[in-house]
Amino acid sequence: MRIMIWGSGALGLLWARRLHNLGADPVLITRTGRQRDRIREEGLIVTDDRGDVHRCSVPVFTPDDRLPRADWVWVMVKQTALDQVREQLNRACGPDSEVWLWQNGWHPQWPFTEGTWYWWNTVTTEGALRESENRVRHTGVGSTWVGSLLSPTGGPELKRLPGLDRWVFPDPHIRDRIWTKLAINCVINPLTAVWGVKNGQLLHCKEFPALAKGLLREAVEAARLQEVCLSFDTLWEQVQAVCRRTALNRSSMLQDVESGKKTEVDFINGAIVRTGNKAGIDFALNREMVERVRDVEGTKGK
Numbered sequence: 257m258r259i260m261i262w263g264s265g266a267l268g269l270l271w272a273r274r275l276h277n278l279g280a281d282p283v284l285i286t287r288t289g290r291q292r293d294r295i296r297e298e299g300l301i302v303t304d305d306r307g308d309v310h311r312c313s314v315p316v317f318t319p320d321d322r323l324p325r326a327d328w329v330w331v332m333v334k335q336t337a338l339d340q341v342r343e344q345l346n347r348a349c350g351p352d353s354e355v356w357l358w359q360n361g362w363h364p365q366w367p368f369t370e371g372t373w374y375w376w377n378t379v380t381t382e383g384a385l386r387e388s389e390n391r392v393r394h395t396g397v398g399s400t401w402v403g404s405l406l407s408p409t410g411g412p413e414l415k416r417l418p419g420l421d422r423w424v425f426p427d428p429h430i431r432d433r434i435w436t437k438l439a440i441n442c443v444i445n446p447l448t449a450v451w452g453v454k455n456g457q458l459l460h461c462k463e464f465p466a467l468a469k470g471l472l473r474e475a476v477e478a479a480r481l482q483e484v485c486l487s488f489d490t491l492w493e494q495v496q497a498v499c500r501r502t503a504l505n506r507s508s509m510l511q512d513v514e515s516g517k518k519t520e521v522d523f524i525n526g527a528i529v530r531t532g533n534k535a536g537i538d539f540a541l542n543r544e545m546v547e548r549v550r551d552v553e554g555t556k557g558k
């Protein structure tokens with residue numbers, strides 16, 4: 257069973273070690289030759305959730321190397337790189353390959369259908385932080401769900417990798433789960449990025465409750481347009497719970513802003529705005545978040 261992890265960032269490095277431990281045959285893909293060579297020379301180093309440090313080595317390539325065929329390709333790049341990777345996948349996918357998409361947010365062309373391969377979407381509540389080219393820290397133990405956006409009964413055969421079912425669960429309603437996470441992210445991510453605060457600090461900001469509830473109301477309405485039924489009250493509870501549980505974390509959007517990278521805002525708040533636009537509705541608060549995050553993107557050095 258060969259699983260190719262396309263994208264050697266936080267999630268990719270975390271899962272490479274986990275798959276290695278499960279006895280799978282993981283292969284990592286890095287964007288740059290520099291990261292590939294570093295992982296080849298030094299291995300990858302994972303600090304687990306208890307603070308113990310583990311080292312392991314796995315085969316690693318760049319997309320331009322000659323790639324082995326993979327049974328499953330786990331695409332673990334940000335949404336901002338997904339279109340580029342999509343065009344490169346035939347370098348590793350055969351007719352029977354299955355592609356798992358691990359991104360937060362909603363891509364405007366989902367569900368993907370190109371190629372002969374199956375496309376699966378996942379949602380994960382794991383937390384991982386990349387500390388260097390070959391080092392990652394497991395910051396939060398969570399679970400992962402996988403399913404098909406096209407058919408509730410579709411999904412990968414998880415038994416192909418014994419032990420995987422400890423972390424990954426089939427979900428016939430993966431669209432609902434994606435939109436639930438997107439709704440939570442549409443509040444926490446832009447506000448932490450724009451105000452420059454950690455997740456827990458949001459709860460102490462005076463403007464937070466009104467703004468968060470306004471963003472959530474729009475998210476619930478957008479989800480309805482995507483045929484997903486979300487409960488506003490449940491989401492508001494979940495947002496506050498995530499802020500408390502991850503109080504000391506810098507959201508992924510804040511981290512991207514701080515390191516001068518493009519954020520995933522177009523696929524989170526932007527997905528809500530686009531869904532509204534198609535129905536002739538202006539989701540003004542989410543639109544404002546897209547604009548405000550774009551304003552701070554690129555203002556900090558790399």
Ligand SMILES: NC(=O)C1=CN([C@@H]2O[C@H](COP(=O)(O)OP(=O)(O)OC[C@H]3O[C@@H](n4cnc5c(N)ncnc54)[C@H](OP(=O)(O)O)[C@@H]3O)[C@@H](O)[C@H]2O)C=CC1
Pocket residue numbers: 262263264265266267268285286287288291319332333334335337340341358359360380381382383384385386508520
């Ligand atoms: N980290 C987490 O805890 C969680 C992340 N997610 C989601 O998972 C996705 C991945 O997140 P995360 O791992 O944190 O992101 P990272 O930015 O840490 O990693 C993404 C990796 O993709 C690489 N990459 C970009 N373009 C290519 C390419 N063309 N070919 C190969 N590799 C490429 C980047 O390389 P380079 O650095 O060289 O640009 C980087 O190493 C995101 O959508 C995120 O929202 C979801 C839940 C939790």
Ligand SMILES: CC(C)(CO)C(=O)C(=O)O
Pocket residue numbers: 360441444445455498502505506507508509
């Ligand atoms: C849940 C949250 C907000 C945790 O930081 C997250 O998913 C992110 O940072 O992208």
